Amino acid sequence: MGPSLLRPILVRAVSLGAVLVIVLFLLVLTLGATGYSDNILDAQVSEELRAMRTGLSETITDPDAVEEVIEAQRAELEASYGLDRPWYERLPAVVARVLTFDLGEARSIRAADGSNSVADIILERLPRTILLLTTSMAITATIGLTVGVWLSTRPGSRADRFVSYVAAITNGLPAWWAGILLILIFSFWLRILPSGGMYSTPPPQGAIASTLDLMWHALLPILTLVLVSVGPSIYIIRTMTLNVALQDHVTVARAKGLPEAVIRRRHILRVAAPPIVTGLILGLAATLGGSILIETVFAWEGMGQLYFKTFSGQPDESIIIGLTFMFTLIYVGARLILEILYVFLDPRVRYQ
Amino acid sequence: MRRRSLLRQVLASTPGKIGVTLALILGLVSLFVVVTFPLDFGPSRWSNPAVWADYPKAVPPAWTDALPGDKAVQHQVLDASQPTESTERGAARVDVYDLTLDYVADEPPSFLSFSLGEVTYEERPPSLSVTLLRPDEATVPLLRTTIRGPRPGEKPPYERHHQTPLRVLVTAEPETAQAASEMLAETYDVDIPASQVQDDTAAALFGAPDASGELQPLHGQYTVQVRVALADPDDSLAWVRAVVGGTVFGLMGTDSSGRDLAEGLAFGLPLALLIGISAATVSTFIGTGLGMLSGYKGGRTDLLIQRAADVVNNVPLLPLLIFFVFVFGAQLPLILLLLVAFSWPGLTILVRSMVLGLNGSQEVEAARALGASSRHILVKHIFPHTAPYVFTQLIFFVPAIILAEAGLSFLGLGDPSLPTWGQILEDGFRTGAVFLGYWWWVVSPGLLIVITAVTFMLLALAMEPIVNPKLRRD
Numbered sequence A: 001m002g003p004s005l006l007r008p009i010l011v012r013a014v015s016l017g018a019v020l021v022i023v024l025f026l027l028v029l030t031l032g033a034t035g036y037s038d039n040i041l042d043a044q045v046s047e048e049l050r051a052m053r054t055g056l057s058e059t060i061t062d063p064d065a066v067e068e069v070i071e072a073q074r075a076e077l078e079a080s081y082g083l084d085r086p087w088y089e090r091l092p093a094v095v096a097r098v099l100t101f102d103l104g105e106a107r108s109i110r111a112a113d114g115s116n117s118v119a120d121i122i123l124e125r126l127p128r129t130i131l132l133l134t135t136s137m138a139i140t141a142t143i144g145l146t147v148g149v150w151l152s153t154r155p156g157s158r159a160d161r162f163v164s165y166v167a168a169i170t171n172g173l174p175a176w177w178a179g180i181l182l183i184l185i186f187s188f189w190l191r192i193l194p195s196g197g198m199y200s201t202p203p204p205q206g207a208i209a210s211t212l213d214l215m216w217h218a219l220l221p222i223l224t225l226v227l228v229s230v231g232p233s234i235y236i237i238r239t240m241t242l243n244v245a246l247q248d249h250v251t252v253a254r255a256k257g258l259p260e261a262v263i264r265r266r267h268i269l270r271v272a273a274p275p276i277v278t279g280l281i282l283g284l285a286a287t288l289g290g291s292i293l294i295e296t297v298f299a300w301e302g303m304g305q306l307y308f309k310t311f312s313g314q315p316d317e318s319i320i321i322g323l324t325f326m327f328t329l330i331y332v333g334a335r336l337i338l339e340i341l342y343v344f345l346d347p348r349v350r351y352q
Numbered sequence B: 001m002r003r004r005s006l007l008r009q010v011l012a013s014t015p016g017k018i019g020v021t022l023a024l025i026l027g028l029v030s031l032f033v034v035v036t037f038p039l040d041f042g043p044s045r046w047s048n049p050a051v052w053a054d055y056p057k058a059v060p061p062a063w064t065d066a067l068p069g070d071k072a073v074q075h076q077v078l079d080a081s082q083p084t085e086s087t088e089r090g091a092a093r094v095d096v097y098d099l100t101l102d103y104v105a106d107e108p109p110s111f112l113s114f115s116l117g118e119v120t121y122e123e124r125p126p127s128l129s130v131t132l133l134r135p136d137e138a139t140v141p142l143l144r145t146t147i148r149g150p151r152p153g154e155k156p157p158y159e160r161h162h163q164t165p166l167r168v169l170v171t172a173e174p175e176t177a178q179a180a181s182e183m184l185a186e187t188y189d190v191d192i193p194a195s196q197v198q199d200d201t202a203a204a205l206f207g208a209p210d211a212s213g214e215l216q217p218l219h220g221q222y223t224v225q226v227r228v229a230l231a232d233p234d235d236s237l238a239w240v241r242a243v244v245g246g247t248v249f250g251l252m253g254t255d256s257s258g259r260d261l262a263e264g265l266a267f268g269l270p271l272a273l274l275i276g277i278s279a280a281t282v283s284t285f286i287g288t289g290l291g292m293l294s295g296y297k298g299g300r301t302d303l304l305i306q307r308a309a310d311v312v313n314n315v316p317l318l319p320l321l322i323f324f325v326f327v328f329g330a331q332l333p334l335i336l337l338l339l340v341a342f343s344w345p346g347l348t349i350l351v352r353s354m355v356l357g358l359n360g361s362q363e364v365e366a367a368r369a370l371g372a373s374s375r376h377i378l379v380k381h382i383f384p385h386t387a388p389y390v391f392t393q394l395i396f397f398v399p400a401i402i403l404a405e406a407g408l409s410f411l412g413l414g415d416p417s418l419p420t421w422g423q424i425l426e427d428g429f430r431t432g433a434v435f436l437g438y439w440w441w442v443v444s445p446g447l448l449i450v451i452t453a454v455t456f457m458l459l460a461l462a463m464e465p466i467v468n469p470k471l472r473r474d
Helices: A003-033 A036-059 A063-081 A087-099 A118-152 A158-171 A175-189 A207-245 A248-255 A260-297 A303-312 A317-345 B003-012 B014-036 B041-046 B062-066 B174-188 B194-205 B261-297 B299-313 B317-328 B332-343 B345-359 B362-369 B374-413 B421-430 B439-467
Strands: B076-080 B085-089 B092-103 B112-121 B127-133 B139-146 B158-160 B166-169 B207-209 B215-217 B220-230 B236-244
Touching (some): A003 A036, A003 A087, A003 A317, A003 B299, A003 B317, A036 A087, A036 A317, A087 A317, A118 A158, A118 A303, A118 A317, A158 A207, A158 B439, A175 B374, A175 B421, A175 B439, A207 A260, A248 A260, A303 A317, A303 B317, B003 B439, B014 B261, B014 B439, B041 B261, B076 B092, B112 B127, B112 B139, B139 B174, B174 B194, B174 B207, B194 B207, B194 B215, B220 B236, B261 B299, B261 B332, B261 B345, B261 B421, B317 B332, B332 B374, B345 B362, B362 B374, B374 B421, B374 B439, B421 B439
Antiparallel strands (some): B076 B236, B112 B158, B112 B236, B127 B220, B207 B215
16 A cells, blocks of 8 residues: 555544543543542552551550551552652653553452453453454344345335334433343343353353353343344444435446346445444444443443442552553544555545 | 424424424423422432331332232321220320221232321320231231330420321331231131241231131231320320331332332433433534534634544543543532533534535625624524534434433442432342342333433434435435
């Protein structure tokens, strides 16, 4: 690809990179200026000191001596957490660190292998979230494309109108509530699917059994995500394809006597592809935030559930910043991939 | 576009008809709620356990009784303020209150409670006894007590239970279980120990053993008889009440603290509309304003606004919303402010492109040539062309905001003083309503969210082809 191709992509990459930095700065500014960061760290210091006090009081009997040691330790801990400096001196370093993917260490949450590195904890959960989102997106896209393109050949038919109503209703259907309904139906009443979690208790042995168990537990969350997104997806694809199908070049192709299959593939779908791909990728990025809700409903131990857990339990600054960074990174990354794909899919962009 | 013809055209389409009908219903119901409910409904009623003490806990809606299956107990509040009978013995008298009910259900009531209020006495505290008279002529003593005596230094007349009524949850008292066990032994010659009766005291109070010794509901007329002994003619008791806890309740059932879901959900309607419409209006206002400014001024202003829109448009909404609400605290105005702050860019970008197109139009050129001010041109010659489109966007924003707020509330980030639908759902989900099968607690709030969101979507859908003729169906 020539410079004419690289330039728009580079401009986009720079502006999306700026989004990442701005979001991080905003986070840090909020954490610092509201005193939230100080509170979290203070709590952390007090907790460590309390544990130490209990330990010390068993060996040292003089209470004054214990207090002395504790005070010395407090000063040391505060220095190590940077609490002796104001937040605007401490936190910019955090931004710089996070941007180089050094996400720090978690306080109480651990990865499965016992690691307390935030990067390890997030990387352990990332594939689980991606598994849910991409599987459901793949299913939605397949159904959306098949039914959407089929409907575009029958605009105004009964099926077409039915889909447009379903789309309007599912647009107003929160995925997390649909998930609750499905748990009620399939898990509570019919008792055929697990209500949440990722593995049965006790977890099955062996890689195959384990994978099957995971898929078994993923079934309901995936079904939920597909259920709420398939209607609008069909409708959008149908409308985009229909818009292209009504254009003059399609009429010309038809006048030339080209077979209908060729017209659909080369003259309609080829043109309608870029906006459809945009819609699908943007949809995927949008469900990323929604994963917080869906994973909470299904107790699916992905990134979203971790994000919620960090806030509702004991707030952990490293995980909050690390996860928000990852969410933004993935979101921005999806947009960038989109821009690159667009250049390949839509020749018009190249000649601008 | 003329406004009257817009409404007529919206009504001409099916989604428009359904949307307008639903919107009218939602509007009327919320008007009713706003007029009849106190503004501090959340703290004073919904979150006040004292209000809900005499309501059955976690029971389904009353209409479920129409479905085939066991006949449920309807919730009954038996009140009396005048004694049925009064016997005078000199200065003293005994007032008898009979509270009768017909018991026809196939299951025992969820509880039986007794309360009284506003006792006034001159000298000796009144004493009272409460007895259950059953259709099989057996009797069970439920309560025997004396109103609290004078405190040192207190002057007559003594007033008791004027603010807080005296309330006894009869079915939870070990003495009632003991009495019920004795009554069953005497009347039916079965030996069910009090410790066993206590597992479901109501089943023993309202039941009789069958051939195998199992307790079955005993249908017929029951009377809760209250006898009050008063020492002075001026002594008085304002009211007595027995509550037979239903196994079904109201239009939408109750939650596990006994709160009437229909009441909470009704309050949630105007709240949802207020949240959705106010945030959507402000957001549309900002989005349109910035878009017009950006498109009309051009240059550095344009660049700045477009970059800002680009940044806000590219951040993951929900994680950041959660972050800010957690850090700043869950207050409704703040939540609305955040929703507004994150939802303007889309409209700004679109309005800007429309303004760019209009800027070169003959109308604007002519106005400019005539020496019109920028403000005049923006307000009179540019905005009117974007107005129908902007209005449709406003209606599209409403459900988006309602759904976003519901999602936040569902994560437990709702304003605790204002019970929204999302919060009621969260309450249910967190306490395991789904796994206990309390479907009414999670289905109805979600359904209301969907209905409200869909109403606005249908309205917007019906308006879209009118503002954007390209989408008109042939």
